[in-house]
Amino acid sequence: MFKRLADSGPAIAITVDGKKVTARAGDTVAAALLAAGIDHCRTTPVTGAPRAPYCLMGVCFDCLVTVDGVGSRQGCLIPVHDGMKVETQLGRREAGR
Amino acid sequence: MIAAADLASSCDLVVIGGGPAGLAAAALAARAGVSTVLFDENPGVGGQIYRAITSTPVSDRAILGEDYWDGAALAAEAKASGALIVNGATVWSLDRQRLVGVSLGGKARLIEAGRVIIATGSQERPFPIPGWTLPGVMTAGAAQTALKAHGLVVGARTVLAGGGPLLWLLAAQTLRAGGTIDAILDTTPRRNWLQAILHLPDFALSPYFAKGLALLREVRGRVRVHRADRIEAVGTDRVREVVFSSGGREQRLPVDLLLLHQGVVPNVNLANAAGVAHVWNDRQLCFVPVLDADFGSSAPGIAVAGDGAGIAGGTAAAERGRIAAIAAVRALKPEAVVPDTQAIRQSLQREEMGRAFLDWLNRPADSFRQPVGDTIACRCEEVTAKQVRDTANMGCEGPNQMKAFLRCGMGPCQGRLCGLTITELIAAERKTSPEEVGYYRLRPPVKPITLAELASLPISEAERKAVER
Numbered sequence: 213m214f215k216r217l218a219d220s221g222p223a224i225a226i227t228v229d230g231k232k233v234t235a236r237a238g239d240t241v242a243a244a245l246l247a248a249g250i251d252h253c254r255t256t257p258v259t260g261a262p263r264a265p266y267c268l269m270g271v272c273f274d275c276l277v278t279v280d281g282v283g284s285r286q287g288c289l290i291p292v293h294d295g296m297k298v299e300t301q302l303g304r305r306e307a308g309r
Numbered sequence: 310m311i312a313a314a315d316l317a318s319s320c321d322l323v324v325i326g327g328g329p330a331g332l333a334a335a336a337l338a339a340r341a342g343v344s345t346v347l348f349d350e351n352p353g354v355g356g357q358i359y360r361a362i363t364s365t366p367v368s369d370r371a372i373l374g375e376d377y378w379d380g381a382a383l384a385a386e387a388k389a390s391g392a393l394i395v396n397g398a399t400v401w402s403l404d405r406q407r408l409v410g411v412s413l414g415g416k417a418r419l420i421e422a423g424r425v426i427i428a429t430g431s432q433e434r435p436f437p438i439p440g441w442t443l444p445g446v447m448t449a450g451a452a453q454t455a456l457k458a459h460g461l462v463v464g465a466r467t468v469l470a471g472g473g474p475l476l477w478l479l480a481a482q483t484l485r486a487g488g489t490i491d492a493i494l495d496t497t498p499r500r501n502w503l504q505a506i507l508h509l510p511d512f513a514l515s516p517y518f519a520k521g522l523a524l525l526r527e528v529r530g531r532v533r534v535h536r537a538d539r540i541e542a543v544g545t546d547r548v549r550e551v552v553f554s555s556g557g558r559e560q561r562l563p564v565d566l567l568l569l570h571q572g573v574v575p576n577v578n579l580a581n582a583a584g585v586a587h588v589w590n591d592r593q594l595c596f597v598p599v600l601d602a603d604f605g606s607s608a609p610g611i612a613v614a615g616d617g618a619g620i621a622g623g624t625a626a627a628e629r630g631r632i633a634a635i636a637a638v639r640a641l642k643p644e645a646v647v648p649d650t651q652a653i654r655q656s657l658q659r660e661e662m663g664r665a666f667l668d669w670l671n672r673p674a675d676s677f678r679q680p681v682g683d684t685i686a687c688r689c690e691e692v693t694a695k696q697v698r699d700t701a702n703m704g705c706e707g708p709n710q711m712k713a714f715l716r717c718g719m720g721p722c723q724g725r726l727c728g729l730t731i732t733e734l735i736a737a738e739r740k741t742s743p744e745e746v747g748y749y750r751l752r753p754p755v756k757p758i759t760l761a762e763l764a765s766l767p768i769s770e771a772e773r774k775a776v777e778r
Contacts, residue, residue, distance in 0.1 A: 213463070213464050213465075213466075213565050213566065214455055214461040214462065214463060214464065214566075215461070215462060215464050215488075216459075216460055216461060216462075217366065217367060217456075217460040217461070217462055217486060217487070218366065218460060221366065236366075236459070238352075238361075238364055238366065238458070238459065239459055240352070240458070240459075243455060243458065243459040243461060246455060246461060247459070247461055251444055251546070251547055252444045252546075252547070256689075256691060258690060258691040259691055261442065261691070262443075262444050262546060262547070263442065263444065264444035264445065264447075264547075265447065265451065266442075266446070266447050266448060266451060266688075267432070267433065267447070267448050267450065267451050267726075268447070268448075268450070268451035268454040268455060269357055269432065269450060269451070269454055270350055270351075270756075271432045271576065271722060271725040271726065272688065272722055272725070272726050273689065273720070273721035273722040274442075274688065276721065282759065284721065284757065288454075289350060289351065289352075289399075291352045291397075
């Protein structure tokens with residue numbers, strides 16, 4: 213797991229699936245999730261398997277999350293901001309959803 | 310902050326990517342008086358090698374090393390040059406007419422460019438082992454990005470696996486930062502030395518020789534290194550254990566993080582979608598664009614500089630960017646004064662000297678590039694190696710046909726994490742060459758954009774009339 217070398221910047225309050233998470237200014241969404249020890253950020257559309265950030269450089273798309281209501285955003289490319297609402301994504305389509 | 314509305318609808322030179330090649334190219338062209346825009350997807354410039362160079366929270370310079378801090382000068386030079394540097398800008402389209410589609414802050418724009426330099430660099434080679442999609446399995450590059458950009462360092466129960474310079478560099482940086490690495494699983498086949506040794510004299514003269522030796526000494530003194538010819542990540546909800554063997558003897562280590570690395574390959578998606586011709590490079594085991602001496606591609610007015618032109622490292626990338634920029638300036642503004650390319654080419658040659666040795670030595674084993682059985686080849690669509698092999702044996706001749714059968718390469722990553730694997734699997738099964746098999750034919754948008762972004766494109770009166778009744 214990851215730990216912070218030092219408090220890298222001012223605290224930024226975001227929510228992940230409604231729960232409060234403290235990120236740091238300069239974090240991307242994916243970095244904030246990793247630092248908070250969140251185990252996965254989405255499930256896959258084919259088998260529903262859990263996925264977490266893999267490449268952190270915009271090529272793998274495993275860190276897709278819903279950010280402020282917009283789905284399938286690349287968490288590793290989006291800087292956090294105060295009050296940001298992050299939701300983990302269910303890959304499989306469910307009836308009525 | 311620059312908004313999409315502030316972007317001009319045309320400019321002389323568009324540089325795509327803010328790593329060493331893009332920064333050096335933009336700086337040179339702007340200083341020669343060419344109107345230059347640099348688009349970069351990340352929150353700050355630096356690319357991957359100089360990731361977060363202007364904002365890193367890692368203040369102790371010794372941790373990331375002086376080679377990293379070299380990037381600060383490149384970033385400062387580009388900033389001072391007068392080039393318009395736009396971060397958080399995703400280029401999702403480029404065509405042969407050099408129309409650049411870009412999104413910025415949720416708004417899209419199309420920009421006509423006189424010349425384009427693609428400097429989208431490299432990505433880590435796919436490393437398809439059993440369990441590589443489990444949470445807790447990441448690339449070594451990802452851990453390095455976490456360190457550089459966010460000051461996040463890996464803790465206990467971390468294992469690194471693979472080969473190549475970046476793996477050892479990450480190990481050294483992690484140890485300097487007070488992180489923990491339980492073990493390194495070295496997958497470099499010993500027989501690689503047979504080819505590599507022929508190029509040792511050149512490598513010994515290159516700047517990477519002394520650095521490489523120092524790095525190996527630093528890491529080997531503090532981390533247990535095992536050889537491995539088979540690696541498996543084991544777990545259900547996340548990785549719990551790594552199982553590896555060498556010569557049939559199996560070992561297991563408990564892990565929270567397994568960091569994989571098997572070298573880097575050009576990030577071909579944008580160039581491929583723009584119609585740039587590519588060719589298989591058998592030494593680097595990847596597709597590289599076909600380029601002239603100035604890094605000009607088969608698409609008129611479009612150059613590919615940096616590691617996207619074939620892997621040569623960060624310092625070489627900057628020199629390549631400068632050469633491509635000089636060619637662009639000469640075409641756009643013949644009267645402009647530009648530096649002499651001779652000195653730059655000589656410096657580039659020095660940088661590239663050790664490359665053959667590094668390529669042959671770190672050439673990943675077939676078994677780590679061409680998976681078997683239930684190992685996932687395409688992460689997005691969860692297509693297994695066996696499915697791909699069976700389909701190739703049924704008569705499927707290439708990756709584009711394979712898409713129709715299995716959907717591999719059609720998920721969100723657009724083949725970035727399976728393209729080389731699929732090509733190599735088809736070639737292996739059909740007993741032909743990757744060159745013969747070819748690569749996915751990629752099409753824009755090469756990055757996802759929302760409908761709202763597309764709808765935000767400015768529409769001319771003529772375009773509106775064309776569809777209005």
